[in-house]
Amino acid sequence: MEKAEVSFAGAKMHSRAPSHTADRRLYLLSRHLEPSLSAISAHDGNRNVSASPTSGFSDPGSVFSHVVQAPEDPILGVTVAYNKDPSPVKLNLGVGAYRTVEGKPLVLNVVRKAEHILVNDRSRVKEYLPITGLADFNKLSAKLILGADSPAIHENRVTTVQCLSGTGSLRVGAEFLSRHYHQQHAIYIPQPTWGNHPKVFTLAGLSVKAYRYYDPVTRGLDIQGLLEDLGSAPSGAIVLLHACAHNPTGVDPTATQWEQIRKLMRSRSLLPFFDSAYQGFASGSLDRDAHPVRSFVADGGECLVAQSYAKNMGLYGERVGALSIVCKNPEVASRVESQLKLVIRPMYSNPPIHGASIVATILKDRNMYEEWTDELKAMADRIITMRHQLFEALRARRTPGDWSHIIKQIGMFTFTGLNTKQVAFMTKEFHIYMTSDGRISMAGLSSKTVPHLADAIHAAVTRMV
Ligand code: LMR
Numbered sequence: 001m002e003k004a005e006v007s008f009a010g011a012k013m014h015s016r017a018p019s020h021t022a023d024r025r026l027y028l029l030s031r032h033l034e035p036s037l038s039a040i041s042a043h044d045g046n047r048n049v050s051a052s053p054t055s056g057f058s059d060p061g062s063v064f065s066h067v068v069q070a071p072e073d074p075i076l077g078v079t080v081a082y083n084k085d086p087s088p089v090k091l092n093l094g095v096g097a098y099r100t101v102e103g104k105p106l107v108l109n110v111v112r113k114a115e116h117i118l119v120n121d122r123s124r125v126k127e128y129l130p131i132t133g134l135a136d137f138n139k140l141s142a143k144l145i146l147g148a149d150s151p152a153i154h155e156n157r158v159t160t161v162q163c164l165s166g167t168g169s170l171r172v173g174a175e176f177l178s179r180h181y182h183q184q185h186a187i188y189i190p191q192p193t194w195g196n197h198p199k200v201f202t203l204a205g206l207s208v209k210a211y212r213y214y215d216p217v218t219r220g221l222d223i224q225g226l227l228e229d230l231g232s233a234p235s236g237a238i239v240l241l242h243a244c245a246h247n248p249t250g251v252d253p254t255a256t257q258w259e260q261i262r263k264l265m266r267s268r269s270l271l272p273f274f275d276s277a278y279q280g281f282a283s284g285s286l287d288r289d290a291h292p293v294r295s296f297v298a299d300g301g302e303c304l305v306a307q308s309y310a311k312n313m314g315l316y317g318e319r320v321g322a323l324s325i326v327c328k329n330p331e332v333a334s335r336v337e338s339q340l341k342l343v344i345r346p347m348y349s350n351p352p353i354h355g356a357s358i359v360a361t362i363l364k365d366r367n368m369y370e371e372w373t374d375e376l377k378a379m380a381d382r383i384i385t386m387r388h389q390l391f392e393a394l395r396a397r398r399t400p401g402d403w404s405h406i407i408k409q410i411g412m413f414t415f416t417g418l419n420t421k422q423v424a425f426m427t428k429e430f431h432i433y434m435t436s437d438g439r440i441s442m443a444g445l446s447s448k449t450v451p452h453l454a455d456a457i458h459a460a461v462t463r464m465v
Contacts, residue, residue, distance in 0.1 A: 073195075074195050074435060074436070075094060075095055075096075075195055075196075075435055076095060078092065078094025078095060078433050078434065078435060079092060079094055079095050079433075081427075081433060082094065082433040085431055085433075087431040089430070089431055089452060090431035090432075090433065091103075091430075091431065091432045091433065091444070091445075091449050091452060091453065092433045092444055093432060093433060093434045093440040093441045093442075093444045093445065093453070094433045094434050094435055094441065094444075095441065095444075096247065096311065096412045096413060096441045096443065097311075097316055097441070097443065097444070098311065098314060098379055098412075098443040098444075099443060099444050099445075099446070100446075101382075101446045101447065101448070102446070103444070103446055103448075103449065105314075106314055106379075107314060108313060108314050108372065108375045109371065109375065110362055110368050110371040110372045110375060111313060111314060111315065111358055111362070113368065113371075114357075114358045114361040114362050114368065115358060117361055118354075118357055118358065118361060124357075126353070128349075128350050129162070129350045129351055129352075129353050129356075130350060131161075131341045131344050131345050131349070131350050132160075132161040132162065132337065132340065132341060132344070133161055133162020133163075133322075133350070133351045133356060134162055134351075134353065134356040134357065134360060136360040136364065137162055137320075137322070137356040137357070137359055137360040137363075138160040138161065138162055138322060139160070140359070140360055140363035140364060141160055141162075141307055141322040141324070141359070141363075142158050142160045142322070142324050143363075144279070144286065144290075144307070144363060145243075145276055145279065145290050145293055145305055145307055145324065146158065146290070146293065146294060146297055146305075146324070146326070147287070147290065147294050150294070150297060151298075152297050152326050155329075155330065156330040156333065157326065157327045157328065157329050157330050157332070157333045158324050158325070158326050158327070158333060159324070159325050159327065159333045159334070159336050159337040159340065160322050160323065160324040160325075161322065161323050161337070161340050161341075161344065162320070162321075162322055162351045162356050163306075163321050163322060163323050163344075163351060164319040164320075164321065164348065164351060164352075165308045165309070165310050165318075165319045165320060165321040166275060166276075166277045166306050166307070166308030166310065166321050167196060167200060167308075167321075168319065168321060168348075168351075169306035169307060169308070169321045169322060169323040170197070170200050170201075170273075170275060170306045170323075171200050171203075171204055171347075172323050172340065172343055172344060172347070173273060173304045173306055173323045173325070174187070174200060174201050174204030174205075174206055174273075175204045175205070175343045175347075176325075176336070176339060176340055176343050177204075177206060177238060177271075177273075177304075178204050178205030178206050179205075179339070179343070180336075180339055181238070181271070183235075183236030183269075183271075184234060184236045184237045184238060184271075185205065185206050185207055186206065186207045186208075186209050186233075186234065186237045186238065187201050187206045187207070187208055187209070187237070187238040187239070187240055187273065188209050188210065188211045188229070188230065188233050188237055188238070188239045188240065188270075189201070189208055189209070189210060189211070189240045190210070190211060190212075190213035190214070190226075190240065190241075190242065190246070191210040191211065191212055191213050191214065192213070192214060192248060192249065192437065193213075193240070193242075193247070193248075194247045194248065194275075195435075197240060197275075201240075206238070209233070209237075210229075211225075211226055211229035211230055211233070211239070212225025212226055212228070212229050213225075213226055213246075213249070213251075214249045214251055214415070216417070219251075219405040219408075219409075219415070219417060220251055220405075220408070221251050221252075221253055221257065223253065223257050223260070226261070227260060227261070227264055230261070230264055230265060230268070230270060231264060231268065233268070233270060235268050235269050235270075236269050236270070236271065237270055237271070238270070238271045238273050239265060239270045239271065239272055239273065240273050240274075240275060241261075241272055241273070241274050241275070241292070242274075242275055242277075243274045243275065243276035243277075243278075243279065243289065243290070243292055243293050243305070244276070244278055244279065244281075244282040244283075244289040244290075244292065244410075244411065245277075245278035245281050245282040245289070245410055245411020245412060245413075246411070247277065247278075247411070247412070247413060248413050248415055248435070248437060248439040249409065249413070249415040250409025250410050250411050250412075250413045250414055250415055251409055251410075251415070252282065252410055252411075253292075255291070258291075258292045258295060259295070262292075262295055262296055262299065265296075266299060266301055271302065271303065271304070272296050272301075272303040272304070273303070273304040273305075273306070274292070274293050274296075274303065274304065274305040274306065275306050276290070276293060276305055276306065276307045276308070277306075277307075277308040277310065277311060278311055278312065278411050278412060279307070279312055280312040280373070280376040280377075280380065281311055281312055281376070281379070281380055281383070281411050281412055282380070282410045282411045283380065283410070284376065284377040284380035284381060284384075285377075286312075286373065286376070293305055297326050300328075302325075302326055302327055302328060303325075303326050304323065304324070304325050304326075305323070305324045305325075305326070306321065306322075306323050307321050307322045307323075307324070308320075308321040309321060309355070309359055311412065312376055313358070313359060313362070313372065313376075315355050315358065315359070318352075318354060318355030318358065319352065319355060320352075320355030320356050320358070320359055323340070325340075379443070382443075383411075383412065383442045383443055386442045386443075386445045386446070386447075386450065387406050387407045387409075387414065387442055388407060389447060389450045390403075390406055390414075390442075390445065390450055390453060390454060391403055391404070391406045391407050393450050393451060393453075393454035394406075394454050394457060394458065396454075397454055397455075397458045399454070399457060399458045399461060399462075400461055400462065401417075401461060405417070412441055412442060412443045413439050413440065413441055413442065414439070414440050414442055415437075415438060415439055416438040416439070416440055416457070417438055418438035418457065418460060418461070419438065419464075420436045420437075420438075421464050422438070422460035422461065422464045423435075423436050423437075423438055423460075424436075425459070425460050425463070425464045426456040426457070426459075426460050429456070429459065430452065430455070430456035430459070432452070432453060432456050440453075
């Protein structure tokens with residue numbers, strides 16, 4: 001065979017880049033998911049790439065008989081495996097979704113109230129939203145992340161479109177950049193990062209590169225590596241930044257380090273693309289968690305921000321989020337918006353109405369907004385309590401190692417440092433489910449389940465060295 005063939009989710013591609021756009025994207029993705037990306041994230045799903053596009057022709061009668069069985073998603077697939085486990089002690093710490101002390105999903109009271117208002121409002125209809133979504137929702141979302149007093153908002157140089165949660169916002173933003181940002185088609189993403197990032201950006205037509213972020217030795221930020229890598233990125237390159245509560249590491253830059261990053265990026269004309277999936281979840285304060293984004297807007301430069309209401313309002317399945325693009329002036333912002341519409345219309349036409357209406361109802365009413373911030377703070381505090389309980393439980397068991405990173409890391413996840421073998425052992429012996437890179441969702445833990453997790457970690461590190 002002259003040309004090497006790889007497959008992504010069953011699509012056959014050749015080693016030479018194809019000319020058709022869709023094929024080119026799949027080709028690029030397959031290239032990116034080849035060995036280099038295994039370093040970017042252990043839970044990135046690069047197993048999607050198979051050396052052979054065919055798994056055998058078991059049904060020669062089908063035109064799809066060449067389609068290979070795709071692996072489960074590395075994060076959402078953990079829930080699939082968990083659901084199949086009949087054990088009464090099983091524990092799902094895979095997906096980042098908040099659970100109550102009883103281990104149940106939580107619908108916020110303020111969300112129930114908003115839904116009640118919406119259901120009882122007979123004037124509401126089910127017409128299509130505009131391509132850009134619910135206008136109120138967009139305005140309020142921009143205010144939430146950029147601040148009510150943001151000069152960029154007052155100067156009308158921000159365009160905001162409602163999208164399908166954080167992933168959809170990233171995808172629309174990336175597609176826009178791929179079409180209209182001609183300086184660079186490279187996006188630098190932290191190493192490691194959320195497993196879906198490389199796939200979203202590559203399929204949108206961007207080429208994905210990594211910058212150093214996490215130091216496994218200190219279990220903290222590799223600020224030196226980060227500054228070196230961004231310092232040598234080509235001028236104009238796009239840089240993905242987690243606004244707060246970095247996923248999967250739980251390691252955020254300090255305020256001083258953010259300032260170093262901002263100055264370096266602006267001096268090299270690097271374009272910031274923020275992923276803000278956890279506003280309010282890191283510190284319990286919406287304003288504090290938005291600080292890094294606001295500092296990049298305050299300097300007058302341009303940036304993109306993808307927002308999600310999955311975690312902070314518990315609206316996971318409603319798929320509600322927003323993409324804001326901060327521009328230099330209102331004329332540019334208006335032209336950018338016109339092009340975003342051309343991205344969205346053929347992708348999903350226009351966004352759904354329900355989730356955005358819940359968010360708008362809460363954000364525009366002072367009392368409901370306050371009730372939300374109280375509930376959000378309670379979720380963030382419960383996660384912090386879980387960190388302390390787990391840390392103490394490991395200390396009580398004299399589990400070998402330094403576990404202080406559990407209380408130092410921030411947000412929904414702890415990047416435990418457990419290796420793939422130890423994770424597999426904990427799943428097999430203790431029915432504890434987590435991503436294979438050792439990330440655990442602290443939001444899925446409760447006082448009742450901490451001892452079980454601590455026993456499992458203790459057994460894993462003492463028996464699976
Ligand atoms: C996670 O990282 O667990 C969440 O962001 C859920 C997801 O879609 O991966």
